[in-house]
Amino acid sequence: MKPCLLTLILLTDDDRAKLGATYELIYAPDADSRAQAVAQHGERVRAVLTNGTTGLTAAEIDRMPQLELVSALGAGYENIAVDRARERGIAVSNGAGVNADCVADHALALLLAAVRAVPQYDAACRAGVWRDDLAMRPTVTGRKLGVVGYGHIGAKVAKRAAGFDMEIGYHNRKPREDAHGRYFDTLMALAQWSDYLVIATPGGPQTTHLVDRAVLDALGPDGFLVNVSRGSVVDTAALAAALAAGTLGGAGLDVYEGEPEPPAALVGLTNIVLTPHTAGTSPDVRNATVRHFIANAARHFAGEPLLTPL
CATH class of the missing domain: 3.40.50.720 (NAD(P)-binding Rossmann-like Domain)
Structure with a gap:
């Protein structure tokens, strides 16, 4: 049977x-x-x-x-x-x-899209707006990338980022001997060091709102956040406030609190790229x-x- x-x-x-x-x-x-x-x-x-x-x-x-x-x-x-x-x-x-490779690919796609304003440039091009009327965007190459959670996905994000000559730092429960990057024993220290921050840590009660207002403030107005882990890891209200005030440069989210409903506090903002929890799907x-x-x-x-x- x-x-x-x-x-x-x-x-x-x-x-x-x-x-x-x-x-x-x-x-x-x-x-x-x-x-x-x-x-x-x-x-x-x-x-x-x-x-x-x-x-x-x-x-x-x-x-x-x-x-x-x-x-x-x-x-x-x-x-x-x-x-x-x-x-x-x-x-x-x-x-x-x-699905680690697929998620890591998507994380880099979100980072590039957010930093280089790909959706906004696409909309401008379709509306007939030429580059002279658009603000220039920062590069990804050579920047400092912080990876939060150095498991299967975090390690593959770091590997891909190395191809952009990025300097890698990471925060994990403990250092990894096989890690390619500098270990930070607190998330706050990593955020203060990083230009861009990718969240790849597990969800659950222990990581709920791990990324809060203080972390976003440490990342700063030129910083970018990407989350491909779980929506609960990032405080949505704090993120929305930081993006609206310009105290954070931008973000790319594949996950968000309240899924599958669209994140109401974020959908009206222009400095964020959103995808509907598709990073690990193909x-x-x-x-x-x-x-x-x-x-x-x-x-x-x-x-x-x-x-x-x-």
Whole structure:
């Protein structure tokens, strides 16, 4: 008999077919179908596929007596009740590193777009405005880049930034022996040193509003902020105030508080570039993350160690 897999996130038909070949798939990617699936099938579920944003609550875990594996499709897992899962002896995994290249690419794209005002220049060109009527923008080459969170994504951001001859600094819970850059033991010290700051740290309670008014003030009116981690890491009100007042030069965000609703405090500002949490998405990445989950789950049900346990 196929193990029962409850999937709480959107999947393509092809992804569902791949999973259905091995599992009895219960597909519940929205709130109504999710509640119904847990109520009707919870007692049979042995594995759950979700992501950091969608999560899995402790109450839902308690409705699944046979649950033995919870997996986040991507790297994030901030809304999964990991402590409750561990209390039950349930294995928890994620897709750490699978989409790191794509996210790092997007981080550099946001940085370039924000610093070089690419969206604004595009709009001006379409409106018939020539360069003589536009303010010149700073360069990226040779500037100091601070990376907050030197994991899979942060390391790849640093590697790409080195191609622009940027000087790299980073803040992490502890120094990394393999890091390419100068270690700063506080975020404030890194922000004071940096021209540009890229946020690639995990989400969750420990990093909520890690980037606050003081950090933004330290970055300064010529500084730029890019966030490709979680919206909760940046204080939206403080960011909006800094951008509006010109005490921060600009920003590029792929994530923001209140997703999926547009960030109301930011959408009217002209010195920010916004994308709707797409940094880690591409056809290549999607295929890779599904394959990674299938491999992780296969190892679990075979009694072998997970590829990326939490």
